[in-house]
Amino acid sequence: MxxxxxxxxxxxxxxxLLPDEWYPDPDLRMAIRSLLRDQRLSISNYGDSQGYAPLRVRIAEMLMGLKVGTTADQICLTIGASHGLELVMRALVRPGDYVLVDEPGYYNLYSALTGYGVHAIGVPRMDTGPCLETLRKLLNDYKPKAFFTQSIFHNPTGGCTDPATAHEILSLAKNHDIYVVEDDVYGDFDDLYRTRIASLDQLNRVVLIGSFSKSVSASIRIGYVAANIDITNKINTIKLNGVIGCPSFSEMAVYAFLTSGNxxxxxxxxxxxxxxxxxxxxxxxxxxxxxxxxxxxxxxxxxxxxxxxxxxxxxxxxxxxxxxxxxxxxxxxxxxxxxxxxxxxxxxxxxxxxxxxxxxxxxxxxxx
Known part of the structure; x- marks a missing residue:
């Protein structure tokens, strides 16, 4: 990497990432210039540790469009999806724990889990999503704390988890009392509004991770975690201990672009x-x-x-x-x-x- x-x-x-020319450079620059013209804007303070409130409200509205009911208080902004995955990992598991992951899957997640001393066990991907037969067996054998998966445009295969598989994953998660961490980093590119596991659970035991790094700018690099309020508060504390301040100007720039119409x-x-x-x-x-x-x-x-x-x-x-x-x-x-x-x-x-x-x-x- x-x-x-x-x-x-x-x-x-x-x-x-897609080629540079695919990204909205002129429109994003226009949004940034409009921010800089606002003399009331402070660019020297830390900002809200949970993230710029108007952007969290906007993300909550976007998630409602995906049938994931949430509020701004349940959203914590992050420095991209990888940062979100690490925060969730530290909130839900401890060194020595077992977790399940998609295999093949995101190598950066593998590295983060290994570096934290967590044992990652792979669940093979099928055309319909994670292999349910293997998932059932691994849940019984390893008693994992969480399952990290991608439902929409899985990396690297590009496949999507179908509704029946998503329902069964959630049912198994409930029966085995584990969390499902759903990485939706490519969700912006889904024009069919496919089923997210989070939409079936409404963030009770599913944690949803998203990002604007793939769709808007990897340089500005803003992501988010949406979860129940207890997990969100825990994630926010871990985030605050790790980074202290937040890239509030970048968060405001993304908000300006999202609300510009472009x-x-x-x-x-x-x-x-x-x-x-x-x-x-x-x-x-x-x-x-x-x-x-x-x-x-x-x-x-x-x-x-x-x-x-x-x-x-x-x-x-x-x-x-x-x-x-x-x-x-x-x-x-x-x-x-x-x-x-x-x-x-x-x-x-x-x-x-x-x-x-x-x-x-x-x-x-x-x-x-």
Whole structure:
């Protein structure tokens, strides 16, 4: 991850962000300029530790549109979704505890759990969401404290948890008295208002995490946690002990953009563009010889394997030396497992020379 963020890559097919030109830079700058013109605005104070209140109110309204009933008091703003995941982890579990996670899944979550001394056990992803048969067995075997999952446009597969599976996950969580932590970082790109587990539970034992890093700006980096009031208060205390102040200006900038009228237009454009480029990206990968190409209903990614590449990690290491960043399947698996597949960012695959450079490198690699 440090490698990915620190370098300017010739071709960056492994990133978790869309290309810069997809983001609302002019509209966001306009919103920021309007803030700076307000002489009443203070940009030198800490701000509310729970986060800018008007933005929390706005997020609560947005969640109501997803049938997740909540109030601003139940929302704590964070420095992106990864920060939210870490805060929730510290609020719900202790070193030595067991938790369940999607596998494949988000590598940053894996690292955070391991670093905190928590044992992460993987639940395989199916087309319909987490494998319920495995989930039932692991709940009995390990007595975990929580299940971390993505219902909408799961990273890396791009799949969504169907309503029947979501209902069963919540039922199992109730029966085994565990929390469900639902990472909805790609939720802004869902135009069908698919079922969130949080909408079935209304934040009693489900904690919902969201972010504007993927949809508005990774640099401004504002996320949120929505939970019952007891968990929210606990998270806020942990957050305050860790960061003291909050990026209140960034929070105000996101609020200004959300309420400017440009946000909805921007999200609609991104959804429409993703719908088009996903299929084009799948065709391009097929032309390059990739097989088993996933067909997700949305999101940034498709997964695929190449029949002549046995080790995705070895291929990716060689590609990095040629200034091409890839995301091998290994990084999305627990306990050093190996994989023969890759996760591709469809937006970057469509950039000029994206597939051409990858094709040339594959040819060179197969000659060795």
């Amino acid at each position: 440090r490698q990915q963020m620190a370098k300017q890559w010739r071709i960056n097919l492994g990133t978790g 946000y909805r237009k921007h999200i609609t454009r991104m959804r429409e563009r993703l719908f088009i480029v996903r299929e084009v990206a799948r065709n391009k990968l097929s032309e390059l010889g990739f097989t088993d190409i996933s067909s997700p209903g949305g999101g940034f990614f498709v997964c695929a394997r190449h029949p002549k590449i046995d080790s995705a990690s070895h291929f990716s290491e060689k590609a990095a030396a040629a200034n091409i960043l890839l995301a091998p399947g290994d990084v999305f698996l627990l306990n050093g497992k190996t994989a023969d597949w890759f996760r591709f960012n469809v937006g970057h695959l469509m950039k000029p020379n994206g597939t051409e450079c990858l094709q040339a490198f594959i040819r060179e690699y197969l000659k060795c």
